[in-house]
Amino acid sequence: MELFIRSKHFKMIRPSFIILVVFALSGIPVIESRHRPSPKPKTSIEYSALNCRKHRAVLTEFGAVGDGKTSNTKAFRDAISTLRPMAADGGVQLIVPPGKWLTGSFNLTSHFTLFIQKGATLLASQDESEYPVVAPLPSYGRGRDAPGPRFASLISGSNLTDVIITGNNGTIDGQGKYWWVKFKSGGFKSITRPYLIEIIFSQNVQISDVTLIDSPSWNIHPVYCENVIVKGVTILAPIDSPNTDGIDPDSCTNTLIEDCYVVSGDDCIAVKSGWDQYGIKIAMPTQQLSIRRLTCISPDSAGVALGSEMSGGIKDVRIEDITLIQTQSAIRIKTAVGRGGYVKDIFARRITMKTMKYVFWMSGAYNQHPDDKWDPKALPVVQNINYRDMMAENVTIAARLEGI
Numbered sequence: 239m240e241l242f243i244r245s246k247h248f249k250m251i252r253p254s255f256i257i258l259v260v261f262a263l264s265g266i267p268v269i270e271s272r273h274r275p276s277p278k279p280k281t282s283i284e285y286s287a288l289n290c291r292k293h294r295a296v297l298t299e300f301g302a303v304g305d306g307k308t309s310n311t312k313a314f315r316d317a318i319s320t321l322r323p324m325a326a327d328g329g330v331q332l333i334v335p336p337g338k339w340l341t342g343s344f345n346l347t348s349h350f351t352l353f354i355q356k357g358a359t360l361l362a363s364q365d366e367s368e369y370p371v372v373a374p375l376p377s378y379g380r381g382r383d384a385p386g387p388r389f390a391s392l393i394s395g396s397n398l399t400d401v402i403i404t405g406n407n408g409t410i411d412g413q414g415k416y417w418w419v420k421f422k423s424g425g426f427k428s429i430t431r432p433y434l435i436e437i438i439f440s441q442n443v444q445i446s447d448v449t450l451i452d453s454p455s456w457n458i459h460p461v462y463c464e465n466v467i468v469k470g471v472t473i474l475a476p477i478d479s480p481n482t483d484g485i486d487p488d489s490c491t492n493t494l495i496e497d498c499y500v501v502s503g504d505d506c507i508a509v510k511s512g513w514d515q516y517g518i519k520i521a522m523p524t525q526q527l528s529i530r531r532l533t534c535i536s537p538d539s540a541g542v543a544l545g546s547e548m549s550g551g552i553k554d555v556r557i558e559d560i561t562l563i564q565t566q567s568a569i570r571i572k573t574a575v576g577r578g579g580y581v582k583d584i585f586a587r588r589i590t591m592k593t594m595k596y597v598f599w600m601s602g603a604y605n606q607h608p609d610d611k612w613d614p615k616a617l618p619v620v621q622n623i624n625y626r627d628m629m630a631e632n633v634t635i636a637a638r639l640e641g642i
């Protein structure tokens with residue numbers, strides 16, 4: 239499988255049809271008056287075919303019970319520990335057969351496929367003790383809900399190579415209601431809610447052909463990764479559920495998101511790269527990102543948000559063939575004083591919108607900070623934002639552009 243991010247497609251367009259929007263926040267020395275050529279494509283990604291793993295096991299071999307009530311956390315952890323030593327010898331696959339498999343958090347391994355069959359549902363435990371508490375991410379300095387550590391994500395992986403979560407549209411059900419209710423009543427004062435899937439410091443990651451429902455918070459969070467594909471994923475959460483972002487590529491290089499359908503209570507895609515002084519210090523941008531053929535419904539949020547945590551920079555993003563229905567805004571740039579970093583070389587085209595509050599929205603005063611140590615001199619740069627072939631129907635406000 240290959241991911242090409244090509245700039246030449248954008249040169250075939252007649253110039254009169256290009257809407258070029260160049261923003262510079264706050265008048266700092268970043269004002270750009272001309273279109274810059276988009277960067278040359280740097281890499282493509284290729285990796286070995288799917289489902290050619292030499293060793294495989296079925297979850298039930300480890301004592302799992304698919305009755306929706308019995309905890310299978312130990313079965314998942316044991317299965318992966320048993321497979322791990324064989325992974326270097328041609329790869330390993332764990333098959334989740336039809337049934338309802340209640341589980342807490344578990345860690346993936348390298349050269350590994352988690353295959354969720356049709357009719358199989360992983361049910362995320364609502365018992366907090368089933369989620370180890372892990373350190374905050376270095377580019378955030380704290381959890382997103384509260385100062386302090388985080389509950390590990392339901393499916394976690396770190397420092398991995400070649401990891402796949404797929405199936406014939408099997409389901410991962412976050413059973414988020416417990417977490418949403420507690421969050422809304424201010425119950426997470428020191429530990430942040432788990433995400434459904436979080437992959438950290440990894441290469442060659444694929445998440446495809448699965449349905450994710452009712453995540454406690456963000457759904458898919460690849461962070462500090464390279465070569466990530468998210469494809470054919472359906473993500474569903476109530477439109478009033480808190481922070482149920484669809485897919486959050488965060489400080490990742492070379493990511494392809496395609497053919498996904500997202501209905502959620504927060505941004506369908508939220509592109510990130512760390513928060514204020516923590517993100518500036520880690521300095522890992524999200525770059526070479528392609529998002530295409532996405533359908534999104536999110537009445538209180540964006541189709542694609544760039545930020546607000548963008549302190550490591552966001553650049554070289556292609557957003558194409560997107561359908562947005564009853565979504566607050568199409569592409570929203572969110573930033574603030576203290577973020578530093580940049581959002582630049584963004585190319586969006588062929589976006590079809592029905593019933594939108596805003597088509598274009600940029601907010602320079604998204605003033606959520608991790609603590610009071612942010613640098614008031616750390617001003618974000620926003621430049622070379624290109625939109626064309628935007629078709630919108632039933633729009634309240636065409637554009638809202640706010641600086642700092």
Ligand SMILES: *[C@@H]1O[C@H](CO)[C@@H](O)[C@H](O)[C@H]1NC(C)=O
Nearest residue numbers: 343344345370372390394396
């Ligand atoms: C998963 O790995 C992390 C370290 O990356 C560790 O803190 C956590 O306890 C592990 N979880 C389990 C269930 O072993």
Ligand SMILES: *[C@@H]1O[C@H](CO)[C@@H](O)[C@H](O)[C@H]1NC(C)=O
Nearest residue numbers: 376396397398438439440462
């Ligand atoms: C994971 O990778 C990061 C970045 O290379 C490194 O700093 C960290 O020590 C690694 N963690 C483990 C458990 O190997």
Ligand SMILES: *[C@@H]1O[C@H](CO)[C@@H](O)[C@H](O)[C@H]1NC(C)=O
Nearest residue numbers: 406407408448449470472474
């Ligand atoms: C996968 O399942 C979801 C939820 O039932 C459904 O909405 C979606 O259309 C299915 N996708 C495919 C490709 O069958």
Ligand SMILES: *[C@@H]1O[C@H](CO)[C@@H](O)[C@H](O)[C@H]1NC(C)=O
Nearest residue numbers: 592593594595631632633634
């Ligand atoms: C137009 O948008 C408004 C909300 O702004 C909505 O109430 C109305 O149903 C929409 N009309 C159509 C024809 O979709």
